[in-house]
Amino acid sequence: MAGLAFGDIDVGCALPLGPYELTRDELIAFAEEFDPQPFHLDEDVANSSVLGGLAASGWHTSSILMRMICDALFLKLEAIGSSSIEEMKWLKPVYAGEVLSGTLTITDKRRSNSKPNTGIINFDATLNNAAGEQKAFMRSMVFVRLQP
DSSP, rough: OOOOGGGGGGOOEEEEEEEEEEEEEEEEEHHHHOOOOHHHHOOOHTTTTTOSSSOOOHHHHHHHHHHHHHHHHHGGGTTTSOEEEEEEEOSSSSSOOEEEEEEEEEEEEEEEOOTTTEEEEEEEEEEEEHHHEEEEEEEEEEEEEEEO
């Protein structure tokens, strides 16, 4: 699905993310598999928790955001990996039925000093619900193979 080159990406460029609707069944299935804490599995427990209702695991929220980032950028470039996530924040609970979208903003890009055929793109990504509440934030980077 390539189509973008390193030179096509400008600092300040903002790419839309989503939309993605989180279903109750998906929320529970992810929690059962990867984060089986009661407030991600049981509505009664969740309603009396600080989450205020059945909410996705932060790891699930991160996975949804990562999928959106892949669709918006990584799969359109020759992305070859990343060395880190500088910052990941789960700002508000994500509830079943919410429709999520966001923005990926390019904050920096440069050629690698040590690997001449590699570019580095830094970005911030936000994840919001339909009401505009910010649910998550990620600051990260991706290595990109440069065309010879």
